[in-house]
Amino acid sequence: xxxxxxxxxxxxxxxxxxxxxxxxxxxxxxxxxxxxxxxxxxxxxxxxxxxxxxxxxxxxxxxxxxxxxxxxxxxxxxxxxxxxxxxxxxxxxxxxxxxxxxxxxxxxxxxxxxxxxxxxxxxxxxxxxxxxxxxxxxxxxxxxxxxxxxxxxxxxxxxxxxxxxxxxxxxxxxxxxxxxxxxxxxxxxxxxxxxxxxxxxxxxxxxxxxxxxxxxxxxxxxxxxxxxxxxxxxxxxxxxxxxxxxxxxxxxxxxxxxxxxxxxxxxxxxxxxxxxxxxxxxxxxxxxxxxxxxxxxxxxxxxxxxxxxxxxxxxxxxxxxxxxxxxxxxxxxxxxxxxxxxxxxxxxxxxxxxxxxxxxxxxxxxxxxxxxxxxxxxxxxxxxxxxxxxxxxxxxxxxxxxxxxxxxxxxxxxxxxxxxxxxxxxxxxxxxxxxxxxxxxxx
Amino acid sequence: xxxxxxxxxxxxxxxxxxxxxxxxxxxxxxxxxxxxxxxxxxxxxxxxxxxxxxxxxxxxxxxxxxxxxxxxxxxxxxxxxxxxxxxxxxxxxxxxxxxxxxxxxxxxxxxxxxxxxxxxxxxxxxxxxxxxxxxxxxxxxxxxxxxxxxxxxxxxxxxxxxxxxxxxxxxxxxxxxxxxxxxxxxxxxxxxxxxxxxxxxxxxxxxxxxxxxxxxxxxxxxxxxxxxxxxxxxxxxxxxxxxxxxxxxxxxxxxxxxxxxxxxxxxxxxxxxxxxxxxxxxxxxxxxxxxxxxxxxxxxxxxxxxxxxxxxxxxxxxxxxxxxxxxxxxxxxxxxxxxxxxxxxxxxxxxxxxxxxxxxxxxxxxxxxxxxxxxxxxxxxxxxxxxxxxxxxxxxxxxxxxxxxxxxxxxxxxxxxxxxxxxxxxxxxxxxxxxxxxxxxxx
Numbered sequence: 001x002x003x004x005x006x007x008x009x010x011x012x013x014x015x016x017x018x019x020x021x022x023x024x025x026x027x028x029x030x031x032x033x034x035x036x037x038x039x040x041x042x043x044x045x046x047x048x049x050x051x052x053x054x055x056x057x058x059x060x061x062x063x064x065x066x067x068x069x070x071x072x073x074x075x076x077x078x079x080x081x082x083x084x085x086x087x088x089x090x091x092x093x094x095x096x097x098x099x100x101x102x103x104x105x106x107x108x109x110x111x112x113x114x115x116x117x118x119x120x121x122x123x124x125x126x127x128x129x130x131x132x133x134x135x136x137x138x139x140x141x142x143x144x145x146x147x148x149x150x151x152x153x154x155x156x157x158x159x160x161x162x163x164x165x166x167x168x169x170x171x172x173x174x175x176x177x178x179x180x181x182x183x184x185x186x187x188x189x190x191x192x193x194x195x196x197x198x199x200x201x202x203x204x205x206x207x208x209x210x211x212x213x214x215x216x217x218x219x220x221x222x223x224x225x226x227x228x229x230x231x232x233x234x235x236x237x238x239x240x241x242x243x244x245x246x247x248x249x250x251x252x253x254x255x256x257x258x259x260x261x262x263x264x265x266x267x268x269x270x271x272x273x274x275x276x277x278x279x280x281x282x283x284x285x286x287x288x289x290x291x292x293x294x295x296x297x298x299x300x301x302x303x304x305x306x307x308x309x310x311x312x313x314x315x316x317x318x319x320x321x322x323x324x325x326x327x328x329x330x331x332x333x334x335x336x337x338x339x340x341x342x343x344x345x346x347x348x349x350x351x352x353x354x355x356x357x358x359x360x361x362x363x364x365x366x367x368x369x370x371x372x373x374x375x376x377x378x379x380x381x382x383x384x385x386x387x388x389x390x391x392x393x394x395x396x397x398x399x400x401x402x403x404x405x406x407x408x409x410x411x412x413x414x415x416x417x418x419x420x421x422x423x424x425x426x427x428x429x430x431x432x433x434x435x436x437x438x439x440x441x442x443x
Numbered sequence: 444x445x446x447x448x449x450x451x452x453x454x455x456x457x458x459x460x461x462x463x464x465x466x467x468x469x470x471x472x473x474x475x476x477x478x479x480x481x482x483x484x485x486x487x488x489x490x491x492x493x494x495x496x497x498x499x500x501x502x503x504x505x506x507x508x509x510x511x512x513x514x515x516x517x518x519x520x521x522x523x524x525x526x527x528x529x530x531x532x533x534x535x536x537x538x539x540x541x542x543x544x545x546x547x548x549x550x551x552x553x554x555x556x557x558x559x560x561x562x563x564x565x566x567x568x569x570x571x572x573x574x575x576x577x578x579x580x581x582x583x584x585x586x587x588x589x590x591x592x593x594x595x596x597x598x599x600x601x602x603x604x605x606x607x608x609x610x611x612x613x614x615x616x617x618x619x620x621x622x623x624x625x626x627x628x629x630x631x632x633x634x635x636x637x638x639x640x641x642x643x644x645x646x647x648x649x650x651x652x653x654x655x656x657x658x659x660x661x662x663x664x665x666x667x668x669x670x671x672x673x674x675x676x677x678x679x680x681x682x683x684x685x686x687x688x689x690x691x692x693x694x695x696x697x698x699x700x701x702x703x704x705x706x707x708x709x710x711x712x713x714x715x716x717x718x719x720x721x722x723x724x725x726x727x728x729x730x731x732x733x734x735x736x737x738x739x740x741x742x743x744x745x746x747x748x749x750x751x752x753x754x755x756x757x758x759x760x761x762x763x764x765x766x767x768x769x770x771x772x773x774x775x776x777x778x779x780x781x782x783x784x785x786x787x788x789x790x791x792x793x794x795x796x797x798x799x800x801x802x803x804x805x806x807x808x809x810x811x812x813x814x815x816x817x818x819x820x821x822x823x824x825x826x827x828x829x830x831x832x833x834x835x836x837x838x839x840x841x842x843x844x845x846x847x848x849x850x851x852x853x854x855x856x857x858x859x860x861x862x863x864x865x866x867x868x869x870x871x872x873x874x875x876x877x878x879x880x881x882x883x884x885x886x
Contacts, residue, residue, distance in 0.1 A: 010601075012627075017645075124601050158571060160768075200460060202566075220463040220521075223519070231785070232785050339649070
């Protein structure tokens with residue numbers, strides 16, 4: 001039972017609810033929408049990511065013989081339910097906004113149209129996937145805006161990401177948002193994402209002196225030489241790097257960059273730049289890392305730190321200042337009738353929705369939340385991506401998604417590009433949609 | 444290439460460093476230790492978790508033919524390195540504190556003794572696993588202390604955990620810390636953790652009225668009936684639940700509990716309790732959920748909320764107030780000689796270490812960080828758990844680990860059991876260990 005693909009990576013209540021639905025024959029068509037109720041204080045917009053990961057999951061979803069046998073053994077489930085699950089494949093329709101699209105509060109990112117048990121059964125993992133990637137892409141977009149094309153951005157966060165899948169998908173989501181690559185090797189064979197690497201302090205420590213460590217590393221990696229210079233003392237480390245560069249240049253090996261991983265990156269980067277320039281090493285780039293995030297990038301670049309690239313790790317991969325979103329996957333229609341719950345503080349809008357985005361001179365001005373079949377001004381954001389369990393078309397390449405995200409970020413109103421929180425983006429509700437709300441079954 | 448097991452879920456620099464080590468024949472024995480430099484402001488102690496997950500990972504670790512072929516295709520690596528990787532199995536020794544042990548700043552949780560390339564190659568995923576489970580166990584322990592045995596605690600966080608592995612391992616880590624179970628189904632077949640479930644709002648919404656939904660659910664799940672009563676209106680929901688309980692009792696079906704998932708849980712739980720008691724339903728428990736954490740639990744129980752169980756989700760599974768730890772896996776010895784780096788703000792203690800814990804009347808009083816082979820007062824916390832790549836003994840059962848964690852939490856000094864941050868726990872460094880520091884290679 002592989003947690004990445006198993007239908008048992010779900011909440012128990014999905015199965016107990018299905019027990020009810022199957023026994024009552026409640027299998028009419030339901031519509032569920034995934035959206036974010038309110039944005040975290042530190043986010044003015046979100047960036048959609050995870051759709052392709054979700055569709056791959058849905059296409060393969062099934063219960064293995066071992067999984068059915070386990071469920072049977074628990075004694076909790078009826079034969080009818082087990083029979084239903086044994087033949088289960090997801091045959092629903094999925095509507096979604098493109099990955100890499102900017103979105104705001106209450107806007108459906110994904111809508112699932114399927115028989116009630118199907119739409120229900122996929123809930124936990126659907127949220128788990130879309131939430132993770134959207135959390136990371138939205139965090140990463142802030143570093144991209146802060147760097148403003150002036151420095152390379154590389155995801156360094158695998159080690160403190162929350163588990164294997166988080167580490168891997170953080171590479172994907174941050175690349176979509178505009179990062180240049182990741183240190184995570186597996187992201188290249190699985191997603192085609194460029195992979196970057198330097199060296200660790202342990203490499204220096206394992207050698208008897210720093211210069212020898214630099215020379216050995218370069219000899220073994222002549223095409224990819226970034227030297228970490230802060231293991232003992234940055235000034236001496238820079239001198240060793242320069243010495244290594246002189247020795248290596250005679251062998252035709254170029255030192256591409258040095259890395260600073262601690263301390264005052266602003267002062268150090270300026271001193272190191274000055275030192276290298278004075279020695280004629282204008283081509284040695286400076287790469288910085290060490291608990292950085294978008295605020296660190298913005299500060300360093302605003303103070304003209306001569307830094308050519310940033311490794312952004314922990315704070316990106318855990319989305320440290322907003323590690324979760326108030327997202328939900330809610331039933332908005334069942335058997336042709338709009339539905340909504342009315343729990344205190346969590347009111348929601350029933351009905352199948354479309355988002356129409358108005359633009360002026362290439363800048364987003366307003367979103368309209370309307371009924372799916374309404375006509376309205378603006379660009380509709382949701383389109384059908386899966387038809388009866390099959391993708392409608394080959395999925396977009398990751399580079400196309402990344403290109404789309406870049407255009408989306410460029411079309412943000414200027415104050416949404418700043419790191420400070422802007423007033424919430426205007427998301428209007430159409431009169432027709434408003435009429436559905438409040439609506440509730442007889443009580 | 445499965446990210447959960449693949450050696451390619453690593454940072455590129457591990458491979459480029461190995462290129463250097465292999466080409467230079469640097470394969471003497473190295474010691475690396477995993478520890479946490481400083482605790483987050485909101486944590487007075489940490490709880491070790493993840494060792495068993497790590498050992499399972501190390502035992503199976505190898506490069507598949509497909510993975511070697513991929514690495515060869517990149518053109519980045521030498522034939523010697525590829526040959527080394529193709530035959531790689533982890534053959535090192537591992538020393539560790541038991542899972543479920545309380546620990547503090549600078550204390551090694553795991554020590555790896557292996558040839559330098561082996562010890563290096565496992566770094567990224569070793570940190571990734573130990574960090575995740577320790578983050579979650581340490582967060583969960585705070586809810587356990589807040590609940591103080593007065594209410595059931597269930598992990599509800601899968602959907603907003605950061606991916607599949609985080610959701611699954613959050614169930615494991617929180618169970619170790621003292622939670623009673625999880626909603627995540629897969630945690631039962633994989634770990635034997637008790638699984639709990641209720642129903643979602645969508646179940647109610649799919650029915651034309653709430654009473655009918657309650658009755659149908661109970662009929663389909665007669666042994667496991669918890670009714671969610673806040674979909675539309677808590678007062679009416681409670682009335683429907685009582686009505687359902689009356690009807691069901693005639694059929695011999697018992698309503699175990701109701702669930703509140705929003706709004707003012709204190710007021711609602713008191714009103715609902717009063718209402719049920721007045722109707723003679725003293726046996727219907729109240730289960731509460733909805734963005735809760737240890738502070739919410741403490742507050743509700745301090746105000747005598749008649750709540751019998753809590754579902755703790757997002758804030759647990761993302762460790763919302765401290766989503767990462769300042770952990771590191773650092774070389775402390777190579778080829779028989781102690782090693783350390785001295786980067787600004789990140790000084791570390793070289794040498795193989797042991798922790799001796801002093802207790803008085805069953806309460807922890809002080810830890811001594813000493814050399815591995817020193818004799819000192821107190822209980823040594825680290826023991827050998829893996830010998831040349833094989834586990835020394837069958838791993839402890841999860842319930843044994845959980846029992847150990849309970850005793851550990853009980854032996855905390857009283858002010859460490861409070862949620863407010865206590866002054867840092869006293870971790871002394873032995874004179875012999877101090878003599879190793881500072882030590883650095885010639886520069």
